[in-house]
Amino acid sequence: MTKVFTDGLSFALPLLIMAVGAIYSEKSGVTNLAIEGFQGFGAFFGALAAILLMPHLPKSSQVPIYAAMLFAAVGGAIYACLHALLCINFKANQVISGVVVNILAVALTTFFTSTANTAMLGTASNKFILGVSNRYSIPLLSRIPWIGGLFRKMYPFEWIIIGLVVVFWYLMYRTRYGMRLRACGENPQALDAAGGDVVKTRWIAVIISGALSGIGGICFAYSIMANFSPSIYMGYGYLAIAAMIFGNWDIPATVVVCLIFGIAKAGGQQLCIAMKLSGNYTDLFNMLPYVLTMLLLIFFSKRNHPPQACGQPWDHSRR
Amino acid sequence: MNEKKKGGLAGLLTSDRWANVTVSVLAVVLMLLTSSVILLLMGKNPLVAFRSFLQGCGFWPKANYGGGVGMLSDFFDYLNILAPMLLAALAFIVAFKTGLFNIGISGQMLLSGFLATALVGYLKDLSPWLAKPLVLVIGVAAGGLLGALIGWLKYRFNIHEVVSTIMVNYIISYTTGFFINTRYVDMLTRSSRICTPASRLTFTKVEIGGVRCNVPLGILIALAAAFLVKFIFDKTVFGFELKAVGTSRKCARYIGINVRRSIVLSMALSGVFAGLAGVTYYLGYTNTMVPKTLPGMGYDSIAVALLGNSSPLGAIFASMIVTIFQSGANYMSSSVGVAKEIASLITGILLLFAACGEFMKILGQRKIEKEEDKKIAALQAARSREHSGKGGGLS
Numbered sequence: 001m002t003k004v005f006t007d008g009l010s011f012a013l014p015l016l017i018m019a020v021g022a023i024y025s026e027k028s029g030v031t032n033l034a035i036e037g038f039q040g041f042g043a044f045f046g047a048l049a050a051i052l053l054m055p056h057l058p059k060s061s062q063v064p065i066y067a068a069m070l071f072a073a074v075g076g077a078i079y080a081c082l083h084a085l086l087c088i089n090f091k092a093n094q095v096i097s098g099v100v101v102n103i104l105a106v107a108l109t110t111f112f113t114s115t116a117n118t119a120m121l122g123t124a125s126n127k128f129i130l131g132v133s134n135r136y137s138i139p140l141l142s143r144i145p146w147i148g149g150l151f152r153k154m155y156p157f158e159w160i161i162i163g164l165v166v167v168f169w170y171l172m173y174r175t176r177y178g179m180r181l182r183a184c185g186e187n188p189q190a191l192d193a194a195g196g197d198v199v200k201t202r203w204i205a206v207i208i209s210g211a212l213s214g215i216g217g218i219c220f221a222y223s224i225m226a227n228f229s230p231s232i233y234m235g236y237g238y239l240a241i242a243a244m245i246f247g248n249w250d251i252p253a254t255v256v257v258c259l260i261f262g263i264a265k266a267g268g269q270q271l272c273i274a275m276k277l278s279g280n281y282t283d284l285f286n287m288l289p290y291v292l293t294m295l296l297l298i299f300f301s302k303r304n305h306p307p308q309a310c311g312q313p314w315d316h317s318r319r
Numbered sequence: 320m321n322e323k324k325k326g327g328l329a330g331l332l333t334s335d336r337w338a339n340v341t342v343s344v345l346a347v348v349l350m351l352l353t354s355s356v357i358l359l360l361m362g363k364n365p366l367v368a369f370r371s372f373l374q375g376c377g378f379w380p381k382a383n384y385g386g387g388v389g390m391l392s393d394f395f396d397y398l399n400i401l402a403p404m405l406l407a408a409l410a411f412i413v414a415f416k417t418g419l420f421n422i423g424i425s426g427q428m429l430l431s432g433f434l435a436t437a438l439v440g441y442l443k444d445l446s447p448w449l450a451k452p453l454v455l456v457i458g459v460a461a462g463g464l465l466g467a468l469i470g471w472l473k474y475r476f477n478i479h480e481v482v483s484t485i486m487v488n489y490i491i492s493y494t495t496g497f498f499i500n501t502r503y504v505d506m507l508t509r510s511s512r513i514c515t516p517a518s519r520l521t522f523t524k525v526e527i528g529g530v531r532c533n534v535p536l537g538i539l540i541a542l543a544a545a546f547l548v549k550f551i552f553d554k555t556v557f558g559f560e561l562k563a564v565g566t567s568r569k570c571a572r573y574i575g576i577n578v579r580r581s582i583v584l585s586m587a588l589s590g591v592f593a594g595l596a597g598v599t600y601y602l603g604y605t606n607t608m609v610p611k612t613l614p615g616m617g618y619d620s621i622a623v624a625l626l627g628n629s630s631p632l633g634a635i636f637a638s639m640i641v642t643i644f645q646s647g648a649n650y651m652s653s654s655v656g657v658a659k660e661i662a663s664l665i666t667g668i669l670l671l672f673a674a675c676g677e678f679m680k681i682l683g684q685r686k687i688e689k690e691e692d693k694k695i696a697a698l699q700a701a702r703s704r705e706h707s708g709k710g711g712g713l714s
Contacts (some may be wrong), residue, residue, distance in 0.1 A: 033481060082671075090678035095420050095481065096625060100674045103618055104667035111660040115361075118658075126660075238485040245482060280500045283611065287493040290486045297486075301477045 004266045006153050012262025013161045014219035018240035019247070019254045020168055021212030026249060027172070028205030029185040029309040033098030034083045035213050036237025037105030038076045042214015043221045044109040045075020047128040047228035048116065062156075065133050068218050069157065076214020077207045079105065084206040088199055091313040102237075110230050128228040130221055133157065157219045164212070169251045181205055185307030188314050198314045213237065242293045248304055265289045329690075332683025339628040342679050346626060346672035347640060353672075354665045363655055371654045375647030389530035397646045399521055399604050402537030403428070404645075405638040406596035407620030409541075409548050410462075410589045412629045414480075416552060417585035418565035423469060423484025425617025426491040427593035429608075431461035432601030433495040436608060437503065440514030450518040451536070454598050462594015463587045470586030474579040480586070488613055496611030504610070511608040520603035537599030544592060548631040561585050593617075615663070619645070622670040641666055 018035055025032035049071035050064040057063055079101075086097040110126055117125045135153040172178035180201050183191040188198045220236060221228045243261060247254030268285035331341040355365035373379040377394030384390075407424050414421035421427075435457040439450055469487065472478045503511040516523065522534045552558035563571040564581045572578050600616065601608055623641050627633030648662035 086671075086674060090675050091681070092674045092677055096621070096674055099422065099618065099621055100625075100667070100670045103622070103663075103670060107660065107663040107667040111658060111664045114658045114660060235485065235489055238482075242482050242486065245479065280497060283493045283497040283500070287490055290489045290493075294483065294486050294490070297478045297482065298472070298476045301479075304477065 004263060004270050007266035007269070008259070008262035008264075010155055010158060010223050010262075011265050012258040013158045014216040014223070015236060015240050015243060015261060016165060016216075016255060016258040017161045017219070018213045018216035018237060019243045019258060020165055020251060021209040021216070022241050022244045023247075023249055023251060023254065024168070024172070024181070024205045024212070025209035026244065026310050027185045027307055028181045028202045029188060029307060029312065029314070030084070030087050030202055030206055031094040031098065031311040032083070032206070032209055033095055033238075033241065034080075034101035034105075035209070035240055036233060036235065037098075037102035038080055038083075038210045038213035039217030039220070039237050040109055040232050041079040041105045041217075042072040042076030042210070043217030043228055043232050044113065045078075046070075046072030046214065046218035047130060047221055050130060051120075051128050062134060065157070065222060068130075068222070069160065069215055072214040072218035073211040074214075076210040076212070076217070078210070080206050080210020080213075083210070084203050087206070088202050088314065094311050094313075102233075106230060106233055109232075113228070113230075126229055130225075130227050132226045133222045155219070155223055157215075157222065161215070161219070164215070165251070165255070168208070168212070172251065177201075177204075182307075185309055188309050189318070192316070202314070213240075216240070239289065239293070242297070245304065245306075246293065246296055246300060248300075249307060261289050261292070264292050329683040329686035332680050333687055338680055338683075339630075339633075339676075342676040343626050343628060343633065343637070343673065345679060346669060346676070349672045350665065350669040353668050354661075357661070357664070358657065361657060363657055368651055368655045368657065371651040372643055372647035374654075375650030376643050378643070381650075387531050389528070391527055392530050392532045395532040395534055397642065398538045399533055399535040400646050401638060401642045402535050402541040403596040403600035403604060404616060404620060404623060404642050405541040405634060406537070406544055406592050406599060407616055408623035408627065408634040408638055409544050409631060410592035410596060411620050411624040412627075412631060412634060413548060413561075413592060414585055414589040415624060415629050416565050417561045417581060418568065419470075419473070419582065419585060419589075420481050421466070421469075421484060421586065421589045421593070422481050422621075423465075423488050423617075424589075424593045424596070424620055425613040425615075426484065426488035427462045427465050427590050428597030428600060428614050428617055429488075429495055430465055430491045431458040431594035431597035432608060433499070434461045435518075435598045435602055436511060436514050437498070439518045440602060440606075441503070441512070442518070443515065445515070445517055447517040450515070451520060454518050454520065454602055455540075455595070458594040458598035459591050460594070462590040462592070462597060464590070466590020466593065467583055467587035469590070470583035473586070474582050492611055492613050495608070499608060499610040505607070508607070510610065513606045514602055518602060519606050520599055535599070535603055537595075537603045540595060540599065542635070544595065545631040545635055548592075552631075557584075596620075619663075619666055622666055622673065626669060626673045641669065 018039055021038070022032050022035050046068035050068040053064045053067055083097055083101045086092040086100070087094045113128065114126045117127075133155045135155055172181065180191055180196045183194075183196070184198055184201045184205070191201070192198055216236075217232060221232060225232060239261065243254055243257045247257040265286075265288060268288040269282065272282050272285045328341070331337045351369075358365040358368050370379060374381045375393065376397035377390045377392070380390050407428065410424050410427070411421055435454045438457060439445070439453050442450070465487070469480055469483055472483050473480050499511045505512045520536045522536070524531045525534045527534075552562060560571070560576045560581050563574070563576055564578055564585070568578055571581070596616070600614060619641060623634055623637045626641070627635070627637030644662045644665045648659040651657065652659035
């Protein structure tokens with residue numbers, strides 16, 4: 001039972017940070033299917049930084065992990081500029097731009113990983129081996145019965161993510177910029193009339209989206225995968241988008257949704273182990289979060305309220 | 320001279336008739352330039368690389384061939400992979416014209432390919448005359464039903480098709496992976512056992528002009544499908560209704576079109592083509608399935624549709640171009656020594672430029688406006704000079 005909570009949380013939190021990124025972009029009025037590409041590219045950038053740093057530090061050093069997270073955010077943000085440029089300045093179709101950005105991310109990272117590996121190690125491998133981050137338990141809280149598992153064996157990045165989510169919740173709902181951002185997605189004309197800059201607000205939102213997704217990607221690389229390879233494109237970015245829609249573009253609701261996903265996934269795996277089924281059956285249990293999403297969407301999609309101006313390029317002269 | 324050429328390009332970009340074609344051609348040219356730069360940076364000769372792409376798909380003779388294989392065999396292999404690519408692009412186009420994004424083409428391909436393989440592919444003594452049509456029917460039915468389900472979820476429960484298709488993609492990938500691993504797996508290759516030649520949509524090792532070729536049936540189906548889609552959208556009421564729904568859902572409802580029916584039918588038709596793409600891919604191009612792997616073609620087809628300007632005839636040319644890079648990648652990789660992942664990189668770059676089409680048109684528009692402004696300014700300047708000249712004369 002505690003393992004369900006521990007594993008569930010370590011899956012839910014990276015998913016959450018990506019979903020928060022998606023919320024930022026969509027609340028500003030830019031449809032963002034590119035989360036999958038952002039997280040992959042961010043993870044690639046972070047992993048590359050870690051690989052370059054590792055030989056210069058003692059073996060058990062945890063520094064590369066934090067450096068990787070920083071660089072993943074930077075890489076995701078840089079890559080997000082492409083989506084912003086296409087959607088905001090070039091007025092491309094935003095769904096198509098998202099798909100394009102995703103396909104390009106897979107191609108770019110795979111190509112560069114094998115090229116970098118050939119250059120550094122002489123083997124054409126498409127993986128950066130990273131290892132798994134250390135885990136820590138919180139002394140008192142982890143002894144609480146039932147929910148103690150939530151605080152046991154936590155990755156340090158989980159704490160960073162929780163902190164970031166609080167910060168970005170505050171930014172969106174309690175600051176001037178956050179209000180402008182939300183106005184930008186509902187009625188950009190109103191923001192323009194009030195003296196705000198729609199293009200600038202959206203650019204910042206998409207860049208934040210990329211940075212947060214990059215962090216989510218590198219956290220998956222350091223926990224579930226233990227390496228960076230094309231298998232980072234597992235569809236978690238899309239799952240984050242589903243979490244956002246199901247959470248009705250609202251950060252607190254999305255937190256709950258991500259926790260449900262995480263616990264469903266970890267619960268499925270533990271169930272599979274508990275029932276002593278063969279390895280093949282894990283596939284069926286891995287399917288669980290997706291089936292759950294579909295079912296929940298059927299029940300909750302009707303009363304969804306997506307940002308009104310989402311998906312429309314900003315046109316100054318329209319009313 | 321240069322100035323005049325640029326003006327011509329801007330003119331083409333803004334003309335109603337040629338704008339879309341010009342954008343596609345520009346995208347291809349820009350892609351060739353960008354990938355040449357990448358190849359140069361890696362210290363390879365881009366011309367040699369592009370030639371070996373063409374050699375790999377039988378458009379250009381290779382230096383030497385193995386016994387019994389020739390340029391024609393390479394060309395037929397190229398057609399073999401072109402067929403599902405074109406069908407998948409048509410699947411995207413049908414939905415896109417109705418304002419829907421079928422991101423689930425991969426899943427629909429996988430499901431129809433799996434069902435056809437499982438139900439027909441392993442039947443030992445079935446006549447090819449029965450097996451091949453049966454495979455096609457299963458492909459059409461599976462793809463069509465799955466597409467209709469997505470459409471139904473869209474209108475009944477307001478689930479955005481992008482999200483539902485992505486979820487369904489993963490569900491199908493895991494389920495078919497489970498069944499392949501438990502029932503149909505070949506222990507040696509770790510993918511499904513190969514299906515019987517009777518059920519395969521490609522005739523293998525046919526002797527043409529002294530070389531062995533794998534002749535695909537799929538390419539005929541794909542070309543027929545392209546003209547069928549063109550006919551539906553250009554000549555039928557049904558096609559017009561779909562286009563009307565795609566242009567403006569509210570307006571379509573206002574003039575009395577059943578929008579819900581159109582959405583479901585459009586997704587179903589899109590699924591039918593995706594299903595056909597699935598069977599021509601899994602029971603034609605390959606004859607085995609790798610478990611838990613969605614075909615990347617489902618996403619590449621979006622590139623093809625975009626480059627072909629979501630017109631069926633444009634898709635034929637676009638799929639021919641994109642497939643050259645996909646199909647020639649292996650030969651290029653072995654002869655030039657660049658990782659074959661560069662093929663998908665090139666496709667991605669092409670896609671990027673094709674997505675900038677709207678911006679290119681805006682640039683063309685601006686260019687023309689600027690020139691007109693210049694003319695007007697020049698005219699005004701001449702006039703005011705005349706005026707001031709007169710004034711000077713009077714004083």
